[in-house]
Amino acid sequence: MSRSRSGSALVVGMMSGTSADGIDVALVRIASRGTNRARSAQIENFATAPYPATLRDSILRVAEGERVTAGEISALNFRIGEEFARAALGALRRWRVRPKRVSAIGSHGQTIFHQGYAQGSRFSAPSTLQIGEPAVIAARTGITTIGDFRSADIAAGGQGAPLVPIVDFWLYGNPRVGRVALNIGGIANLTVLPADCSLRDVIAFDTGPGNMVIDALVRRATNGIQKFDRNARIATRGQMIPALLVRLLRDEYFLMPPPKTTGRERYGEAYVKNLLALPEARRASDSDLIRTATLLTALSIVDAMNRWVRPKAKISEMIVSGGGARNPLLMAQLAAALGDIRVIDSAELGVPSDAKEAFAFALLAWETMHRRPSNVPRATGARRPAILGKICYAPPGKI
């Protein structure tokens, strides 16, 4: 492991999402001061390398359940490993960072199957399959590579996801201040970081809709011309509809205890269609509906805080990231309803949201290199902490 500058190391994190658009590469500087577990990491660079179109097609077909031979999966695993290696080497070359200066690569790989919970079918047990052979990445780059982070959490009884809460833990965990990191994307999720917490104490879960319902109503109101309510201009023209809000807040998801996750299957087009058909919504204006949906997001977050977070941990600050942090009405509603919790826009503090996952896998690799657990049991549902990933050492000596 090479280290440049005293006490800091460079680690590369790599990720390709389920849409298989390409490989995200993040260069992360991790400072490890002294012997104790000081946490400091910052992103130095970020790039995305698209997959060749034919490879992307192969990935998507396999991920969608097309039947293939073991030989085809094997070949795809090695082929994607070569792509990840090329992406890493290409990015490092552009950034003028010699590979030997990089201490480790954390590669999420490409998910071609993930089932975090047991199902009633024949192949019923939870399992996950990430491909993109890390031994190939290690051989081509000469950098020790850690891959396949989800299996160990599943083996520990977890769902293998989410693994990203470690980023909030590193960025915002504080010895004296209890914090919540809130990300408002399509879905809103929060990571609870009690003062002086360990990963074992961290809670993370999806609170419910983030921008998803608001955005759908905006698209509908503007015939698709606007994708979101910029600066809450539409919502601020409307009035909240109390009966509708009360009805929407009576949502069984909000009552489920964490860990829990949700998505488009619950708050997507069907949800909005049902919402519009409610008697309470029928004669409302678009701006009234959008204002009500904005308050639904804010109050469902506040509800989650009051129900699941505040009884367990003293929280003084909420750090908000994601598109929702750009919505001034939503931010004001949150601040008003949370009372003594300071609501802060992550702005420069955080990591750009498109780089967050690649950043996370650099941190996870670092933890594993140091033989430390990095799953968040109260986020994934794992029965215990687990050291995630598989270490493939770089070849000895020169490559």
Added chain:
Amino acid sequence: MSRSRSGSALVVGMMSGTSADGIDVALVRIASRGTNRARSAQIENFATAPYPATLRDSILRVAEGERVTAGEISALNFRIGEEFARAALGALRRWRVRPKRVSAIGSHGQTIFHQGYAQGSRFSAPSTLQIGEPAVIAARTGITTIGDFRSADIAAGGQGAPLVPIVDFWLYGNPRVGRVALNIGGIANLTVLPADCSLRDVIAFDTGPGNMVIDALVRRATNGIQKFDRNARIATRGQMIPALLVRLLRDEYFLMPPPKTTGRERYGEAYVKNLLALPEARRASDSDLIRTATLLTALSIVDAMNRWVRPKAKISEMIVSGGGARNPLLMAQLAAALGDIRVIDSAELGVPSDAKEAFAFALLAWETMHRRPSNVPRATGARRPAILGKICYAPPGKI
């Protein structure tokens, strides 16, 4: 890593072969004296845990190229991981060894695809796919598990096989004496261990037929009643046929430089059928043919020694294992033709041949834990040494 007795550690090696009969479990004691790389390992126990029949069927179907979904491969990977964990825990319980006394597990896993060399098809690049999730083995046993040893050698340009030469290196490598370890199974292979060699200096390759041709002729001569020429009783009644022997020794395989491997596809039934159809073989008695085949094995080994080994290394001893070591005529022929090289029966020195692979994966795991390469480039064809396998750390603390 726990160690019992001063300077020695217990490591478990596990293997399931391509026939998927079951999981071999070897308990190996490794002595690591001082700081330098002292090599001493012995097998303490060995067991085999059969697969459940339905699981074996699934494995064989997938390995034979049946088309399945990524989800089925993923489930099978986790399921086989559970079986390997069960096999390890069951064996340790019977042997009264507490898992916490075991420093590491080396698990070969179950091969469902292996292609060590490039082919002309669409999925043409070499790749390999071993399943039996090591993260599951680590989670269930609480023992750090290293799995998937073949990928790193393939990533280094090798064929990913054979990996077993490390056993000969550990057992027979000697600072002062140059040795050859010869195994005469169906095929004969040898591992060349120059005095004071490192793994990088080791050469290993198949010399050609071992017992395969002899046994086929014996079965034919006895209508299948005898499977092999016990104590060379049949061969010693016959006479060698010089013209036939000369013809058989003019075999292009013997002229190919190592690394090289061969098998039943070259020296199986078709070879014997062709042999019997040769004019030189036509009026020969069964015992003449079997004597000639025995000398073919002996002289093809001697030819390999003279052609590929002796020009490069001074060899004083040949240690012979496998069924062929029980053939006194073959051993005598070898000794006579090799002149000043002492031919020694491995007898008690070695590892029982059914335990050799599981034993090997314990040694490979140990090397990887210590970040040392363990492939034999001149056996696999790799361009360079590689640290084999992927390390999955046991969960921290108790399980």
